[in-house]
Amino acid sequence: MDKLEEYQRWQNNLARVRFPRWKELPTLGLYVDQVVAIVNEQLNHLGIEPLTKSMVNNYVKKKVIQAPIKKKYAVNQLVDLLLIGLLKSNFSLDDIRAGIAQVTMNSYPQAAYDRFVEILNALLAGEEIPSTNVINPQNDRLMTLALKSVLSRMDAAQLLTAMQKVAQPAPLENN
Template sequence: MTKTNQYTLWKEQLAQVRFPFWKELPTLELYIDQVVAIVNEQLKGVGVEPLTKSMVNNYVKKKVIQAPVKKKYAVNQLVDLLLIGFFKSSFSIDEIRAGIAQVTVSVYPQQAYDQFVTLLNAKLAGKAPVTSGAYPQNDELESMAVDTVLNRLKASYLLRTMRQQQAPSGVVKK
């Protein structure tokens, strides 16, 4: 398979990935193993690094996400971890938290997350994203952030594929 075909196939697979909306997420409280499994199943589809239990525990200790109640995590913490997991390859944890906080200043977390998922799923599928229109700066921020992550993932995959096909040779001085 040529590098172009391999990359095209990967992009087609990426276009099939679909993140769940808030109501599609488990409503029962979950233990850390279950949360990590759900988050990593989603992240695997887009090719970002998985979260570990240690990472989640550190996010709790640093107050990046709310602490679990009786070792159980609710849907809002699951959503935070999905967002952190998706964005952590391109943004710092502080930037991710600030972005979440900024978007949810004017929109309830469930509505903000569902708008994000609508945008992300459209971009993954290669379709024109639908924006809420109510908060254009939120829409623009989310769109640019998603583009940053997706472009980074695509560039990394393409470079890796190209290097597998033909390693770069050294420059010959004359």
């Protein structure tokens, strides 16, 4: 079982990852290169495929995120890109956009994002999700289920990779 040390190390590292809360993100207008660097720094901690400038530009063209003002992105666009980067492996862009709209319908984007991060950080650390005076328990459930699906997919992929390094299954034979 000691050959799965790499997987154990990945799990231990994952438990130390912390996504930034809204107030910890830059508030000054950022150019696309800066936005991509910030988003990818966070995604890299989780081993998630990075976003590119082209992807961001396509998200703007498809109206998945708001267009920048004078080529500068605000914190709300940065948050949208963090969410998209995190969730895009499991959900379509339309579903991600619909989920963001649903969760922020009766809540300020900052409060909704901070709750999302609170849930994510608890799940990453293997801790119980802190209970709060949740305005809409269905929103909490939606965010929790979405995050659990992403993290479960990452976990399964990491475990499979580690197991394949230990032993390769015999190839199937054609009869």
